[in-house]
Amino acid sequence: xxxxxxGRFHLDQPxxxxxxxxxxxxxxxxxxxxxxLVPSQRKILIKDLFTHTSGLSYTFLADSVAEKYxxxxxxxxxxxxxxxxxxxxxxxxxxxxPGERWHYSVSIDxxxxxxxxxxxxxxxxxxxxxxxxxxxxxxxxxxxxEAHASNIVDMFGNIDLLATNVGFxxxxxxxxxxxxxxxxxTSTYPHDNPNHARGGHGLFMTIDDYFCxxxxxxxxxxxxxxxxxxxxxVELMHCNHLPLALLPFGLNDLVMWTGYGFGLGSRVCIDxxxxxxxxxxxxxxxxxxxxxxxxxDPKEEIVGIFxxxxxxxxxxxxxxxxxxxxxxxxx
Numbered sequence: 001x002x003x004x005x006x007g008r009f010h011l012d013q014p015x016x017x018x019x020x021x022x023x024x025x026x027x028x029x030x031x032x033x034x035x036x037l038v039p040s041q042r043k044i045l046i047k048d049l050f051t052h053t054s055g056l057s058y059t060f061l062a063d064s065v066a067e068k069y070x071x072x073x074x075x076x077x078x079x080x081x082x083x084x085x086x087x088x089x090x091x092x093x094x095x096x097x098p099g100e101r102w103h104y105s106v107s108i109d110x111x112x113x114x115x116x117x118x119x120x121x122x123x124x125x126x127x128x129x130x131x132x133x134x135x136x137x138x139x140x141x142x143x144x145x146e147a148h149a150s151n152i153v154d155m156f157g158n159i160d161l162l163a164t165n166v167g168f169x170x171x172x173x174x175x176x177x178x179x180x181x182x183x184x185x186t187s188t189y190p191h192d193n194p195n196h197a198r199g200g201h202g203l204f205m206t207i208d209d210y211f212c213x214x215x216x217x218x219x220x221x222x223x224x225x226x227x228x229x230x231x232x233x234v235e236l237m238h239c240n241h242l243p244l245a246l247l248p249f250g251l252n253d254l255v256m257w258t259g260y261g262f263g264l265g266s267r268v269c270i271d272x273x274x275x276x277x278x279x280x281x282x283x284x285x286x287x288x289x290x291x292x293x294x295x296x297d298p299k300e301e302i303v304g305i306f307x308x309x310x311x312x313x314x315x316x317x318x319x320x321x322x323x324x325x326x327x328x329x330x331x
Contacts, residue, residue: 001229001233001237001264002130002228002229003115003118003119004233005229005230005233008118008119009046009114009118010046011045011046011047011050011264012045012046012047013045013046014043014044014045014046015043015044015045015046015048015049015054015110015114016043016044018114018117018118019086019090019110019113019114019117021086021087021090021091022043022044022090022110023043024039024040025039025040025043025044025055025093025094025098026038026039026040026093026094027039027040027041027055027093027094027095027096027097028064028065028068028093028094028095030064035064037093040055040094040097040098041097041098042097042098042099043098044094044098045098045099046111046114047241047264048098048099048107049107049108049110049111049114050107050111050241050263050264050265051102051241051242051262051263051264052102052103052104052105052107052262053098053099053100053101053102053103053242053246054094054098054105054107054110055094055095055096055097055098055100055103056089056094056095056103056105056106056107056110057069057095057103057105057106058104058105058106059074059075059076059106059161059162059166059167060161060162060166060167060168060171061103061104061167061168061251061252062167062168062169062252063095063103064095065092065093065094065095066095066167066168067167068092068093069089069092069106070164070165070166070167072088072091072092073164074088074089074092074106075106075162075188075198076162076163076164076188078187078188078189078190078193078195078196079193079195079196080195081195081197082109082112082113082116082123082195082197082198082199083113083116085109085113085198086109086110086113089106089109089110101246101249102242102246102249102262104251106200108199108200108265109198109199109200110199111199112197112198112199112200113199115199122197123142123197123199124141124142124143124197127140127141128141130228131213131228132209134226134228135209135212135213135216135223135224135226135228136212136223136224137205137209137212137213138209139204139205139206139208139209140203140204140205140206140209141203141204142194142196142197142198142202142203142204143191143192143193143194143204144191144192144204146192149191149192152191152204153307153309154182154309155182155183155185155290155309155311156180156181156182156183156309156310156311157180157181157183157290157310157311157312157313158174158175158178158179158180158181158311158312159171159174159175159178159183159311159312160183160185160188160311161289161311161312162185162188162189162201163188168252171312172314174312175312175313175314180310183311189201189202191204201288201289207305207307210294210305210307211303211305214294214296214303214305215303216228216229217234217284217296218296218298218301218302218303220234220235221233221234236264237263237264237265237266238263238264238266238268238282238284239261239263239268240261240262240263240268240270241261241262241263241264242261242262247261248260248274249262254314257275258274258275258276259271259272259273259274259275259276260275263284265286266284266285266286267284267285267286268282268283268284269281269282269283269284277319277322277323278322278323278326278327279295279297279322279326280297280298280299280300281299282297282298282299283295283296283297283298283299284296285304287318289311289312290308290309290310290311290313291306291307291308291309291310291311291313291317291318292306292307292308292309293305293306293308293318293321294306295322300326300329302325302326304321304322304325306318306321
């Protein structure tokens with residue numbers, strides 16, 4: 001969005017204007033065991049990537065395109081560069097026509113490479129120069145020096161969702177049948193591989209650094225005199241950009257974000273009563289696969305950060321945390 005402010009792209013531009021490998025997307029239609037490819041009804045727009053309405057999928061989901069991602073080992077090999085990863089994504093069909101529905105996906109990885117192309121700068125360097133250093137986030141990056149590797153928090157769980165042939169059924173089954181254990185993610189989430197820069201995962205960061213990022217958003221795009229985004233850009237990011245026909249949205253019909261819309265990269269509360277959580281209209285945030293969760297409530301001037309490091313865990317302790325935070329407010 002800093003590049004958007006500079007007029008380097010527009011949200012309604014076709015993605016293929018910058019990444020020609022997406023010029024002629026095809027959609028995989030399935031009818032029982034029969035599959036066929038049909039031309040996409042329209043091009044993928046850059047905004048579709050922000051809002052997860054692009055037609056792309058994710059390796060760990062339960063759909064026909066996700067199966068093809070897994071078969072081609074998409075995201076499992078951390079030595080493959082971001083540009084080659086996106087090239088591999090473009091070689092696969094879409095799950096649905098762009099704009100047709102919301103579906104969590106590798107759209108953020110494609111956005112990350114789009115940033116590299118527009119800015120003519122590697123993702124890690126861009127983040128460091130334009131975000132981390134101005135905000136004092138000096139413990140953030142895609143690599144961790146070996147001298148500090150022991151500071152990386154252990155990851156627990158039942159299964160690595162980026163491992164080969166791990167889909168949604170495997171995640172659910174492992175959560176039910178396998179014990180919680182210490183996971184070794186060095187092959188899929190390395191701290192010492194310069195190629196492992198991704199849009200959807202890959203960063204290492206302290207809670208203090210993440211707080212700086214969230215506080216910048218709460219402050220309307222600035223922190224300690226350093227402005228990252230304009231106030232109106234932050235407001236645009238956290239409007240609901242989904243048509244009402246696409247609400248509520250959810251993940252494989254198992255997790256539904258009722259009462260929320262989706263902005264340019266994160267959910268945004270549009271009806272607190274429907275969320276069944278204490279909150280405010282305009283509250284926004286997102287979560288990670290390892291029970292990492294943050295939200296920002298501009299009305300109450302609250303930032304909440306919850307870091308659990310429990311991978312593929314379907315319980316919701318973050319909801320308890322959010323309830324505790326709001327009940328502590330005293331006017």
